[in-house]
Amino acid sequence: MSSVQLHEKIPNNVSLSSDRRLQRALEEWQPHFLAWWREMGPERFQEDAIYLRTAVSVDAGGWAHFDYVRMPEYRWGIFLAEPVPERRIGFGNDFGKPVWQEVPGEHRNTLRRLIVTQGDTEPASVEQQRRLGATCPSLYDLRNLFQVNVEEGRHLWAMAYLLHTYFGRDGREEARALLERRSGNPDTPRILGAFNQPIDDWLSFFMFTTFTDRDGKYQLLALAESGFDPLSRTCRFMLTEEAHHMFVGESGMSRIVERTAECLRAGKEPRSAGALDLATIQKYLNFWYSLSLDLFGSEVSTNAAQFFGAGLKGRPREEERYQDHLALEGSYEMDVYEGGQLVPKAIALRSAMNEVLRDAYVEDCLKALGRWNKRLEGTGAELVLPSRRFHREQGMFARHCFDPAGREITEEEFAQRRDEWLPSDADRAYVRSLMAHPVLEPGHFASWIAPPPRGINGQPIDFRYVRYDEQ
Ligand code: BYC
Numbered sequence: 001m002s003s004v005q006l007h008e009k010i011p012n013n014v015s016l017s018s019d020r021r022l023q024r025a026l027e028e029w030q031p032h033f034l035a036w037w038r039e040m041g042p043e044r045f046q047e048d049a050i051y052l053r054t055a056v057s058v059d060a061g062g063w064a065h066f067d068y069v070r071m072p073e074y075r076w077g078i079f080l081a082e083p084v085p086e087r088r089i090g091f092g093n094d095f096g097k098p099v100w101q102e103v104p105g106e107h108r109n110t111l112r113r114l115i116v117t118q119g120d121t122e123p124a125s126v127e128q129q130r131r132l133g134a135t136c137p138s139l140y141d142l143r144n145l146f147q148v149n150v151e152e153g154r155h156l157w158a159m160a161y162l163l164h165t166y167f168g169r170d171g172r173e174e175a176r177a178l179l180e181r182r183s184g185n186p187d188t189p190r191i192l193g194a195f196n197q198p199i200d201d202w203l204s205f206f207m208f209t210t211f212t213d214r215d216g217k218y219q220l221l222a223l224a225e226s227g228f229d230p231l232s233r234t235c236r237f238m239l240t241e242e243a244h245h246m247f248v249g250e251s252g253m254s255r256i257v258e259r260t261a262e263c264l265r266a267g268k269e270p271r272s273a274g275a276l277d278l279a280t281i282q283k284y285l286n287f288w289y290s291l292s293l294d295l296f297g298s299e300v301s302t303n304a305a306q307f308f309g310a311g312l313k314g315r316p317r318e319e320e321r322y323q324d325h326l327a328l329e330g331s332y333e334m335d336v337y338e339g340g341q342l343v344p345k346a347i348a349l350r351s352a353m354n355e356v357l358r359d360a361y362v363e364d365c366l367k368a369l370g371r372w373n374k375r376l377e378g379t380g381a382e383l384v385l386p387s388r389r390f391h392r393e394q395g396m397f398a399r400h401c402f403d404p405a406g407r408e409i410t411e412e413e414f415a416q417r418r419d420e421w422l423p424s425d426a427d428r429a430y431v432r433s434l435m436a437h438p439v440l441e442p443g444h445f446a447s448w449i450a451p452p453p454r455g456i457n458g459q460p461i462d463f464r465y466v467r468y469d470e471q
Contacts, residue, residue: 004057004079011077013058025164026078029175030129033092036179037072040127042149043134046071048093049467050146051456053244055154058237068467074150078161081236085412089227090318091325092311099229103166106427107310111228112167113313116174117191118183118219119159120175122152124195125208127183132205135435137446141202142438143456143465144248148209151241166230193393198366201431203276206256207288210368215295217242218361220314225314243385250368252453256281257375258450264379274434274447278381281425284431285383286404290391296358298395299334305350305433306342315353332356337396342408354395362388391422397432440468 004013009027016023038046049068056065060080069075087099103111126149136142156178163171181188185198194212199205220242224235256276263270297304307313308327313359315322324330332352335342349356365385373382387406389397401414404421418424423431439446443462455461 006056006075007076010157011055011075011079013079016078017153020164022412025172026161029160029164029172032176032179033076033160034072037126037153040123040130041153042071042126042131042132045133045142045146045466045468048346048469049435051143051459051463051465052147052150053457055237055241058082071146071150074153076150076154076157078157078431079154079231079237080233083229083233087229087232089226089311091314091322091327092227092309093326094180094311095325097227099227099232101229103228107228107312108167109313110306110310111231112163112170112174114180114223114307115159115162115167115231118223119156119163119175119178121195121216122156122159123151123178124181124183124192125149125188125199125212127190128195128197128199128208129205131200132202134438135202136201136438136440137435137449138439138444138451139442139465140445140452140455140461140463141252141449142440144252146207146466148245148248154241155238158238162230162234177408193294194288197291201428201435202252203256203281203431204288205286206249206252207284209245210253211249211285211288211292211365212295213245213249214361214364214368215292217246218357218364219295219314220356222313225316225318227311246368250371252449253281253368254372254375255450255452256448257372259448261376261379262450264376264381271430276431276434276448278376278383280301280423280427282383282432283421283427286386286391287422289385291393293358293361293388294392294394296361297354298337299355300347300351300396301354301357302351304353305348308350308353313353315356327353337400358388386421440466 005011005017008017010016010030037298047070049070051066052069052074053064053066054069054075055077058081087098089095089097110298129145129149132145133142136145160175160178165349167174181190183190184198189196199208217239220235220239222237224232226232259275260270260278260281263273263275318325327349330349331346332349332355333344334352334355336345369383369385376382386404387402389402389406390404401411403407403409434448442464445451451461455463456465
């Protein structure tokens with residue numbers, strides 16, 4: 001097993017000290033990262049002690065250590081999952097050949113683009129969430145937010161490491177640019193759509209961590225299959241952290257839905273009881289789910305075919321789930337536009353890889369929804385996933401309008417009914433009014449969210465997860 005160097009300036013399990021040039025390059029990047037964190041990381045609470053989990057080893061059981069940490073002192077490190085001995089490329093044109101430990105020249109640009117796109121999302125999400133501390137529903141939730149934020153920071157380190165190590169000068173420039181783009185800034189936006197949307201309230205935060213982090217899970221699963229072994233190992237370790245982010249989203253939403261269900265069962269209108277009504281929850285769900293569907297790219301994509309053919313980005317759990325790892329002959333049936341009409345067509349499987357990945361994602365989202373709906377049992381109400389054609393900005397449905405059931409409608413009808421389906425200004429104002437103040441008393445929770453069933457790492461629910469103003 002590779003040993004973990006925890007006490008170096010940059011904690012790592014990649015023997016960083018044996019490569020002085022790389023170590024120097026990353027040590028030069030580190031202060032820029034910290035300056036970015038101070039400028040664009042969480043507002044307030046930077047000097048407070050937060051009960052955080054830090055990666056200390058990469059083996060299955062004991063990689064996490066919990067303690068109070070000030071966020072700027074978090075031990076952001078470089079951790080790769082253990083190598084799989086004799087690993088071979090699992091799909092595409094080079095199927096069966098040994099995996100690459102260096103970047104093959106012919107795949108250099110494509111691979112760099114994939115890594116930059118992945119890397120760009122990590123700081124973006126921290127920027128999007130930076131103001132949430134001011135309206136947190138409890139210390140428990142505040143701590144979870146910061147845990148997600150520091151781990152996104154670590155994921156940024158993971159991608160910056162790959163760029164510095166394998167892409168020379170271009171890689172160093174790209175790593176700097178990851179710290180320079182800004183979520184939502186029209187002049188220097190983040191690369192992907194969903195990462196330029198503000199996340200200024202906790203309903204959006206929990207929807208984002210349920211649906212957008214779940215895109216992260218599927219993209220990481222696809223990149224974990226990569227023939228470029230350092231990327232695969234990096235993504236495998238990131239997936240262990242990603243699971244916690246989805247837990248934060250899904251359990252946060254469950255607790256919101258539980259509060260709403262309590263009101264409904266008691267015959268109270270949720271808004272009158274300081275909770276969230278189901279119509280508002282559904283609209284936020286529609287919004288974040290549709291933006292997250294966009295993150296899988298076009299239904300028919302030559303990029304996706306190229307990524308697969310080159311052995312750079314596979315299908316989740318390629319070896320166990322699929323028999324044909326070349327995907328040269330199969331096809332995928334989907335409706336496509338021809339002469340303005342949607343008609344069923346068989347698309348060459350490699351060109352449909354974005355849709356294959358999106359299918360796995362949708363199936364996983366349905367499971368999350370099923371768990372939320374369990375909380376609503378007995379109320380006669382439920383939440384649903386809208387059609388994947390609804391409110392799309394990428395892919396073939398982007399130039400058309402659909403209602404949430406997937407029925408094609410005119411632009412005028414969409415504009416007229418938009419506020420029935422997506423958060424209106426009034427909905428956003430209501431959500432903001434519910435979340436106007438932070439709840440910072442240990443063990444207390446805002447009116448719109450139920451307490452969690454248990455605390456973090458065996459601690460009680462009223463534990464001081466954030467020791468604010470104690471420095
Ligand atoms: N917004 O063939 P197309 C995560 C661009 S989340 C804006 O349709 P392709 C996380 C595309 O770049 C996971 N632009 O798509 C979660 C291309 O541009 P160029 C992040 C978009 O290339 C929460 C053009 O449209 N990881 O980790 O097959 C918190 C046509 O491309 C969008 C990855 O995404 C969009 N939504 O697939 C923190 C994995 N969609 O080349 C973190 C790496 C597409 O014409 N990225 N475009 O300039 C990829 O695998 C692919 O780039 C994509 C797109 C799946 C995103």
